[in-house]
Amino acid sequence: MKKFIKQKVYSMNNNKKENLLKPLNDYAFKRMFGDKGREEQLKTLLNGLIILNNEVPVKNIEILEKEIARNDYNNKEVRLDVLAKTDDGRIFNIEAQYSNVDIRKRNIFYIAKTLTKFLDKGQDYTQMKDISLIAIFENENKKRDKYEGYYNHEKFNESEEVYTYNLARFDKIKNKDINNSQHRCLMFLSDKTDEKMRKKVIEMEPGLAKAQEILDFINSSPEEKRLYYDRELVKMDIAVAKKRNTQEGIEIGKEEGIEIGKEEKTIEIAIKLKNKGVSIEDIVEITGIDPKLIEKL
Numbered sequence: 007m008k009k010f011i012k013q014k015v016y017s018m019n020n021n022k023k024e025n026l027l028k029p030l031n032d033y034a035f036k037r038m039f040g041d042k043g044r045e046e047q048l049k050t051l052l053n054g055l056i057i058l059n060n061e062v063p064v065k066n067i068e069i070l071e072k073e074i075a076r077n078d079y080n081n082k083e084v085r086l087d088v089l090a091k092t093d094d095g096r097i098f099n100i101e102a103q104y105s106n107v108d109i110r111k112r113n114i115f116y117i118a119k120t121l122t123k124f125l126d127k128g129q130d131y132t133q134m135k136d137i138s139l140i141a142i143f144e145n146e147n148k149k150r151d152k153y154e155g156y157y158n159h160e161k162f163n164e165s166e167e168v169y170t171y172n173l174a175r176f177d178k179i180k181n182k183d184i185n186n187s188q189h190r191c192l193m194f195l196s197d198k199t200d201e202k203m204r205k206k207v208i209e210m211e212p213g214l215a216k217a218q219e220i221l222d223f224i225n226s227s228p229e230e231k232r233l234y235y236d237r238e239l240v241k242m243d244i245a246v247a248k249k250r251n252t253q254e255g256i257e258i259g260k261e262e263g264i265e266i267g268k269e270e271k272t273i274e275i276a277i278k279l280k281n282k283g284v285s286i287e288d289i290v291e292i293t294g295i296d297p298k299l300i301e302k303l
Contacts (some may be wrong), residue, residue, distance in 0.1 A: 014146055018092075020160045020243075020260050026197055027197075027221050027224060027225050027234060028107065028197045028238075029102075029194065029195045029197065029217075029221065030102045030103070030104060030142065030144050030187060030195060030197075031197075031234055031237055031238060032102070032237045033224075033233050033234045033236070034089065034220075034221060034234055034235045034288070035087055035088070036087055036088065036226055037220050037224060037230075038086055038217040038220045038221060039100065039217065040069065040086050040088035040089070040100075041069070042069050042215075043067075043069075043285045044151070044217075044220075045067055045069060046212070046213045046216060047213045047214070047216050047217045047220075048067060048069065048090060048213075049064050049213060050191070050211055050212070050213025050214055050217075051100075051191055051213070051214075052064045052067070052098060052100075052140075053187065054132040054187040054188050054190060054191035055169065055171065055188060055191055055192075056140075056169065057186075058186050059258075063138060064092055065085055065092075065093065065203070066092065067090050067091065067092050067093075067098075068090060068091050069089070069090045070089045070090055070091055071089070076282075086098055087099075087101045087102055088100040088101075091135075091273075094135065095134045095135030095136075096137075096138060097133050097135060097136070097137050097138065098138050098140065099137070099138070099139050099140070100139075100140040100142070101140070101141050101142070102142045103141065103142070103143050103144070104143075104145065105143070105144075105145060105291075106136075117214050118249060127303070135165070136164075136165045136166070136167070137165060137166050137167075138167050138168075138169065139166075139167070139168045139169065140168075140169045140171070141168065141169070141170050141171070142171045142173065142195060143158075143170070143171070143173065143174070144173050144174065145172075145173075146172055146174040146175060149282070150170060151175075153170075154174065154181070156171060156172045156173070156175035156176035157169075157171055157172075157176075157188075158190070161170070164173070171192060173192065173195060173196045173198075176192045176196065177196055177198045178217045182203075184203070184207070184210070187211075190207045190210060190211055191211075192219075193207050194211070194214045194217070196206050198203050203298075225300055272293045272294070272295060273293075273295065275292070276289050276293045276295050276300055279292065279293075280300065286300050286301065
């Protein structure tokens with residue numbers, strides 16, 4: 007099955023329109039905006055996305071190490087998509103996702119762990135700066151997306167806020183405004199944007215032009231492209247597993263309850279996904295199994 011999917015993915019290169027790599031691909035997004043030296047690209051993205059909230063523009067930003075050591079989180083290694091800090095200490099975590107999942111609680115925990123590294127021993131925790139989560143989803147979740155439009159901003163307390171962007175809803179807008187910096191950023195991130203409009207966006211935003219250069223480099227390098235498609239294959243495997251789960255009636259959490267035998271079947275699926283290299287977070291999303299149990303499988 008995986009071999010067939012891989013052949014199908016690479017056959018996309020025969021179609022010029024589909025040859026565009028997806029900017030929301032985990033590997034591509036991190037390479038464009040999350041690696042050291044990508045500060046200009048990241049500032050362009052941040053300033054474009056938060057413009058509707060009348061934010062003060064980000065002038066200087068430091069891209070931080072995205073790994074959380076194993077001994078910091080249940081002996082697991084965690085990697086965030088993009089983690090950065092502004093001059094005034096504000097922390098930005100940006101997560102790009104194909105699937106529309108609830109990532110707020112998970113990311114708050116990850117960031118809280120990371121923030122403790124910035125405090126000197128004995129320093130009051132209240133000195134920690136604001137945490138801003140930015141979640142960019144390719145798909146829509148009608149049950150979760152109660153807000154109207156493609157954009158939502160929620161401030162949960164004095165130091166925690168979440169920005170949510172839904173590309174599926176944004177793509178439905180007929181008259182996108184090329185003069186709106188937020189629209190330009192979302193048009194760049196959407197693989198549904200036509201080539202003519204994408205070219206205009208890049209011409210207007212030097213930071214996004216540099217991000218496009220990285221995307222083009224990934225597309226031209228066999229090794230980079232392999233890493234890109236490895237992430238695509240994982241996403242496809244997850245999608246296939248979800249579809250199979252639904253068809254076989256083994257998804258956990260259905261309103262009618264869990265039938266006898268579902269737990270055993272779900273564990274079998276979790277083992278297969280783990281053997282394929284799917285992350286524990288993704289396995290939890292698919293199966294609902296406790297992450298501590300998955301680690302022991």
